[in-house]
Amino acid sequence: MKKLLHISFLLVGFFATAQTALYNSGNMQLHGNAELGFHTNLINESTFETTSGLVGFYGNNPIQVSGSIAPTLFDAEIFLPSNLFLGTTLNISNNFNFVEGNVLSSLNNQVVYLNFLDNTFFTGENDASKVTGFAAITNKTIFSFPVGDQSQLRPLMLESDSNNELAICAYLRQDPSNPSAISENFDIEEKVRNIGAITDKEFWILQGDVPSTVTLSWNPESDLVNLGNTVEDIILVGWSKTGNLWTVIGNTAFSGDLNQGFLVSEKFVPSDYAAITFGTVPLPLDTFAVNNPTLGNYFVSPNGDGINDVLIIDNLGESESNNLQIYNRFGQKVFEMDNYSDEFNGFSNQNNLVINKSQGLAEGVYFYIVTLFDLELNYQGFLFLDK
Template identity: 25%
Template sequence: VSCDAIPEATVLTATDNCNSEVTVVYLEEQTGQEEGCASEYTITRTWTVQDCAGNVTSHTQVITVEDNEAPELVSTLEDITIECDNVPEVPTLEFVDNCSPNVTQTSFEETSTFDGTDSDYTITRTWTVTDDCGNVAEFVQNITVTVKTSVTEIADSKCIDDGEINLNDYLANQSEEGTWEVTQGNVVLSEDGSFDPSNLSLGDYVFTYTSPNNGCLSSTIVTININDDCVVLPCGQEDVVISKAVTPNGDSWNEFFEITGVESCGFVANVKIFNRWGAKVFESNNYANDWNGVSDGSTFGGAKRLPAGTYYYIVILENSGLKPFTGAIYLGTK
């Protein structure tokens, strides 16, 4: 019988042809229990009766107790469909066994069919557990994931005599798995994402960079206007000074993210600032050195003070002929 289905001992009575009253003596013994599997054993039940003349009669029942049922899941575990930016953390599950007091999780495995494209994929989570007697159970959750793509759009203009253009200079975060694609214009990109504009027709060229991002996709669309408005500039790349830290604490030091050194050149600065997940937290097409760590509301649905940490910027000086400036900025609160 199963360990949770052991029958109660039957109460037996006896009669004797000479003695009007005889007493049945009941004895129960358990044997064969192993230290690692205490829920498998043998019960021997013996009923013995003896009359006054010493005549003895006995009856024996042998019950073999087995534990052959695997543990069961107590927690709720359901297959779900979810968007890629809302995949739940791995839950802590609770298991129970009908016989063994201990249930041990022997393994957990998570696999994903995400291929870096916008196709839906499946995350499969598998828990394997066993009871004290080696009965094994496996519980599986399938999560169907729909892919979302976060898009960042950047516009710039370049003169045909500006030299080679490297599209990676426009990226806040470059991924080893990311790829560039020409979506508008007749231009061939090199393997490192660069091209020479000197022989191109004037006009707009559009490039799209797509990369996986924690099971989702990130897309950067760069539109570059190739023109022939080349101007000899009085200001160079080395003259531009960009803040490395912003600490808006009222001490008059590093209160704002500043771009200095080229004030006399008359450049208009386009600024985008991203958090470490690639989400845009600030943008200005005519930046006035006035960002102090407050989100402009485009990401969080309303202006708010951002937490301390490392952020990443893209600075484009319009009509400067200079490459975009990218780098890290530390936002502190003290």
């Protein structure tokens, strides 16, 4: 095994100095805890499947992965400020670590993507390191796609009825009516009558054949303050492939305000739509109504001093049947309880993608939704968690 690893590193060094790429026409493998670092392009024309070890993409110059056969890596990471460009699909079977740099692919080519297989997970995604082309999943039901544009992470959470044989996702901070990165366009004036307005700031492409819900968040750059009057106006809309116009997908939950928040969609089949984004309900002709009043914003500091150690919602006991849900800024549910009574103290009770659950949730802003079933009321707002 040591001999094979030694040869692999020699090959990388040789090709890095002798030409602009490592050309694989054999059968590259890693064994045990082997680590292989690429500082040059990879042209893959034969089997390259690792079942252990780490493959990293490093350096100050851009690196491209191309060729007719998609490599499958066990663990991989990117520490490449000049970015990793995919000319062919790159499969990951265990873990992908975003350290620095983006993974790019053509937004005009939906068959090339960073593909997270089966039980694969990722870590470290942030505004400076994410997928700025297409990300994909294979044999997964729940997944948060680490997509965005050059400057910010704009993830999409997918929750499907069953495993997706394949689902792909990309984010574009561009006008859907005239996007510069793709050849298609989705005129925001072509819409059904029960849509008031559609954002010209951003949209997502999501494809998959399994009925699913999505969670999408917005921030000040989404500019929803100039789209709707209140957060209750915001709805998820999709460009119908059959109708060639924007139609309502709808929401089952939302929280936040027009500057920052998220929504959870109604169930839909992603591949029925070429693009999805934020729209509004038509504005009332005579009067303005707010359907969901807020209980206010809260501060929780679980430090044991007896002050604000838990989330206390006054008078919630007046409802004999209520439900509290708390979400992070990306719309990931971190806490839920029926008939809530002052139990939330900064820890998640959800069996999902929360990392380091035993250490408690990270400090920051969270969104809550309170439903009073017996009173037929729904409230939403913010809470700030201070560690």
